Amino acid sequence: MRLFIAEKRDVAEAISQALGGPSRPTGAAFHVNGDRITWLWGHLLRLTDPEEHDDRYKLWDLKTLPMRWPVSYVPEQKHAAHLKKIIEMAHQADELINAGDPDPEGQRLVDEVIEFAGLTSKPTKRLLINDNNGPAILKALKVMEDNSRFHGLSMSALARAVCDQRVGYNLTRCYSTMAQKKGYQGVLSVGRVQTPILGLVVARDRAHEGHEKQAYHVVKARIALADQVVEAEFVPAADAPVDDKGRIINAEFASKIVGDIQGKAATVLSVQTTERKNDPPLPYNLLALQADAAGLWNYKPKKVLEITQRLRDQHKAITYNRSDCRYLNDERHAEAAELLLSLTPAFGDMAEYATPKIKSKVFNSKKVTAHPAIIPTMNVPELDKLTQDERRIYELIAKLYIAQFYPPADFVSTKVELEIAGHTFRAEGRINSSPGWRLLDELALKEYEKAERQRDLYRLQQGDSGPLESAESAQAFTKPPARYTMKTLLKDLTSVAKYVTDPAIKKLLLDKDSDKQDEAGGIGTPATRDTHIDTLFRRGFLGEDGKKVISTELGRNFHDALPEFAVKPDMTALWHEKQKQIEDGELNHLKFIEEVESSVAREIERVKREGLNIRVQGVQCPKCKNGILRSRKGKTKFWGCSNYPDCKATFPDKSGKPDLTAKPAQKLEPSTKHKCPECGKGLIRRPAKRKGLFWWGCSGFPDCKFRCFDEKGKPKLEN
Numbered sequence: 001m002r003l004f005i006a007e008k009r010d011v012a013e014a015i016s017q018a019l020g021g022p023s024r025p026t027g028a029a030f031h032v033n034g035d036r037i038t039w040l041w042g043h044l045l046r047l048t049d050p051e052e053h054d055d056r057y058k059l060w061d062l063k064t065l066p067m068r069w070p071v072s073y074v075p076e077q078k079h080a081a082h083l084k085k086i087i088e089m090a091h092q093a094d095e096l097i098n099a100g101d102p103d104p105e106g107q108r109l110v111d112e113v114i115e116f117a118g119l120t121s122k123p124t125k126r127l128l129i130n131d132n133n134g135p136a137i138l139k140a141l142k143v144m145e146d147n148s149r150f151h152g153l154s155m156s157a158l159a160r161a162v163c164d165q166r167v168g169y170n171l172t173r174c175y176s177t178m179a180q181k182k183g184y185q186g187v188l189s190v191g192r193v194q195t196p197i198l199g200l201v202v203a204r205d206r207a208h209e210g211h212e213k214q215a216y217h218v219v220k221a222r223i224a225l226a227d228q229v230v231e232a233e234f235v236p237a238a239d240a241p242v243d244d245k246g247r248i249i250n251a252e253f254a255s256k257i258v259g260d261i262q263g264k265a266a267t268v269l270s271v272q273t274t275e276r277k278n279d280p281p282l283p284y285n286l287l288a289l290q291a292d293a294a295g296l297w298n299y300k301p302k303k304v305l306e307i308t309q310r311l312r313d314q315h316k317a318i319t320y321n322r323s324d325c326r327y328l329n330d331e332r333h334a335e336a337a338e339l340l341l342s343l344t345p346a347f348g349d350m351a352e353y354a355t356p357k358i359k360s361k362v363f364n365s366k367k368v369t370a371h372p373a374i375i376p377t378m379n380v381p382e383l384d385k386l387t388q389d390e391r392r393i394y395e396l397i398a399k400l401y402i403a404q405f406y407p408p409a410d411f412v413s414t415k416v417e418l419e420i421a422g423h424t425f426r427a428e429g430r431i432n433s434s435p436g437w438r439l440l441d442e443l444a445l446k447e448y449e450k451a452e453r454q455r456d457l458y459r460l461q462q463g464d465s466g467p468l469e470s471a472e473s474a475q476a477f478t479k480p481p482a483r484y485t486m487k488t489l490l491k492d493l494t495s496v497a498k499y500v501t502d503p504a505i506k507k508l509l510l511d512k513d514s515d516k517q518d519e520a521g522g523i524g525t526p527a528t529r530d531t532h533i534d535t536l537f538r539r540g541f542l543g544e545d546g547k548k549v550i551s552t553e554l555g556r557n558f559h560d561a562l563p564e565f566a567v568k569p570d571m572t573a574l575w576h577e578k579q580k581q582i583e584d585g586e587l588n589h590l591k592f593i594e595e596v597e598s599s600v601a602r603e604i605e606r607v608k609r610e611g612l613n614i615r616v617q618g619v620q621c622p623k624c625k626n627g628i629l630r631s632r633k634g635k636t637k638f639w640g641c642s643n644y645p646d647c648k649a650t651f652p653d654k655s656g657k658p659d660l661t662a663k664p665a666q667k668l669e670p671s672t673k674h675k676c677p678e679c680g681k682g683l684i685r686r687p688a689k690r691k692g693l694f695w696w697g698c699s700g701f702p703d704c705k706f707r708c709f710d711e712k713g714k715p716k717l718e719n
Contacts, residue, residue, distance in 0.1 A: 183628020
C-alpha cells in the first residue's frame with residue numbers, strides 16, 4: 001500500500017480523482033485501488049519555543065539572553081488527532097509519497113511529519129505537481145524520483161525557520177527589555193522581514209520630508225503643419241545644462257531657446273508610426289490582488305487574504321489563494337469554454353461574448369511555479385449571496401480571467417522629430433483602434449480613452465514644414481518621492497534590491513528571484529507579507545494618514561535604535577546564499593544555525609554593553625532623573641519609576657497622570673520609648689483601616705510578628 005501525503009486536502013482530492021478514485025475521503029484519507037491519499041492542514045507540527053526546554057526562559061530577562069535551545073517539534077494541538085491518523089497509516093504503508101507543494105516549504109511540511117513518525121528509512125518518493133488538473137497529475141506520477149534527492153531543499157527550509165526563531169525571539173526580548181528599562185510599555189518586535197519593511201517606510205518618509213524642490217524648465221512650441229497644430233517639446237542636446245533626468249535647469253538657457261526659434265519655420269525630420277497591442281493583465285497572484293484591493297478600497301493585505309480564504313474554503317469559488325504566480329498550465333486552456341459557460345449566469349454578456357479559442361500568453365506551463373494563478377472554479381457562487389467584500393474580490397478575480405479571452409486593446413503610436421532653427425523638438429500622438437479587453441473594466445476603458453492625443457500626427461511626412469505659432473518656457477519644480485500607500489508598499493516589497501547600494505547584496509537579492517515572476521530582489525512572500533505589515537501596525541510602528549502608510553514617532557525611534565543589518569534587506573540576501581549551499585549539499589544546516597546564533601549573541605552583548613539608544617515618551621522620574629514614570633496597579637492606581645528596584649520612587653495618580661506635587665508619605669519610625677515585649681525592638685504606631693483608630697506592631701516584622709491595640713496613644717500591653 002502506498003500512502004500519498006499531500007499538503008492540502010484539495011490536492012489530495014485531485015490526486016484521488018486523477019487515479020480514478022472518489023471525490024470524498026473515508027476518514028482521514030481517500031482510498032484508491034489499495035492506496036491511500038491523505039493531507040496536512042498546513043503545519044501539523046511546530047518548532048518548540050525556548051521556554052519549553054528551560055523554565056528560566058519563561059521570564060523576559062537580559063540575564064538569560066541569548067537563549068539557545070534544541071531544534072525539535074511538537075504537534076499542533078488542534079491537528080493532533082489528524083496527525084496521529086497519518087502516522088498510523090504511514091507505519092502501515094509499504095511506500096510513502098511526499099506530495100507537498102513543489103517548493104522548499106512544501107517539501108519540509110511533509111518531511112517533518114515523516115521524521116517525527118520515525119520513518120525516514122521507509123521507501124519514499126517525491127511527487128511534484130503544481131496544478132490540480134488530472135492530466136498534469138498523471139504526467140507527474142510517471143516521473144517521480146526518490147525523496148532523498150530533495151533532502152537539501154528540506155533542510156534549507158528548516159534552517160530558515162529555525163534561524164527566524166533565533167533572531168526574532170532573542171532580539172525582540174533584548175530590545176524590548178532594554179526599552180522597558182527606559183519606560184517603554186510594549187514589545188519591540190524584530191524580524192528578518194518585518195524590520196526591513198519598517199526601514200523602507202522610514203526611509204521613504206524622510207526622503208519625502210527632506211526633499212528640497214529644484215526648479216527646471218520645459219520649452220514647448222506650437223507649430224502649424226499640414227492643416228493641424230502640432231504641440232512639440234524641446235529635446236536638449238548632450239551638452240545642455242540638464243539634471244540627471246534630462247530636464248533643463250538653467251532658466252537663461254531655456255529663454256535663449258525660445259528666442260532662437262521665434263519667427264522660424266519647423267521642418268519634419270522623421271515620422272515613426274507603430275501599431276501597438278496592449279494585452280490584458282495576467283490573472284492575479286496574491287500580491288497583485290492585495291495591491292489592487294488596497295488601491296480600490298484601501299483594504300489591508302491581511303483582510304484580502306482572509307477574504308480569499310473564505311472564497312476558497314467556504315465557497316469553493318477560487319483556486320489556491322496564496323499563489324505567487326500569474327500563469328496557468330497549458331492544459332487549463334481546454335477547460336476555458338466550460339468555465340466561461342459556468343460564469344455566464346453571474347457575469348452575463350461579459351462571459352458570454354468571450355472567445356474561449358483565444359489562447360493568451362497566460363497559458364504557459366514553463367512559467368508556472370509552485371501554484372498557478374488565482375482563477376475562478378466551476379463552482380460559481382450566486383453573487384448576491386456573497387458579502388460585499390467577498391463579491392468585490394471575487395469579481396476582480398473572475399473578470400481578469402474572463403479578460404484572457406478578449407482581444408488586446410489596439411492603438412497606433414506616432415513619434416515625430418522636428419527641427420527649428422537648429423534645435424530638435426519631439427511630438428507624440430496616439431489613435432485608439434479597438435478597446436478589446438478594456439471594455440470589461442470602466443477604469444481601464446477611461447484610461448484607454450484618455451491616452452488618445454494628437455490623432456492626426458501620422459499624416460505628417462518627412463520634409464513637411466510650417467511656421468511656429470508660439471513658444472514658451474514653463475517653469476516646474478521637482479516633486480518629493482511620494483509617501484507609500486498600501487498598494488505601492490506591497491509592490492515595492494517585491495523589488496527592494498533597487499534600494500540596495502552594496503552591489504554584492506543587490507546581486508544576491510536579484511539572483512534569489514531570478515526564476516520568479518513579479519519579484520525582482522524582494523523580501524517576504526505573498527503569503528507572509530500581510531502578517532509582517534499587520535504586526536508593524538499593531539505594535540504602533542506604522543500608521544495611516546488617509547491612504548498613506550507612514551512611520552510613527554515610535555517606529556522611527558525604534559528604527560534608529562536598531563543596527564543597520566536589522567533594518568535593511570541584507571539578511572535575507574545573505575541567508576539565501578547559505579540556503580542555496582544547504583540545498584546543494586555544500587553546507588550543513590546545523591552549521592548555518594550555529595553561525596546565526598553567534599551573530600545574535602554578538603548583537604545582544606553589544607546592546608548589553610552600549611545600551612539601546614531609544615527615546616521613550618513619558619514623564620521623567622524626578623528622583624533618579626533617568627527612568628520614566630509608568631502607571632502601575634496596587635490597591636489603587638499609582639506611578640512608579642521604570643528603574644525599579646534601583647529607584648523606588650512612587651507618586652499617586654491624578655486624572656490619569658502622576659501627581660508630582662503630592663507630599664511624600666510620612667515614614668513611620670519605631671518608638672524609642674515603647675519596646676516590643678518579645679524581642680525588645682521599638683514598636684511602631686500604625687493607622688488602622690477604620691478612620692481615627694490605631695494599632696502597634698513590632699519594627700522587627702516579619703521576623704517578629706508582635707502586635708497590640710492602641711490605648712490613648714500608647715501600646716496596650718498585657719500585664
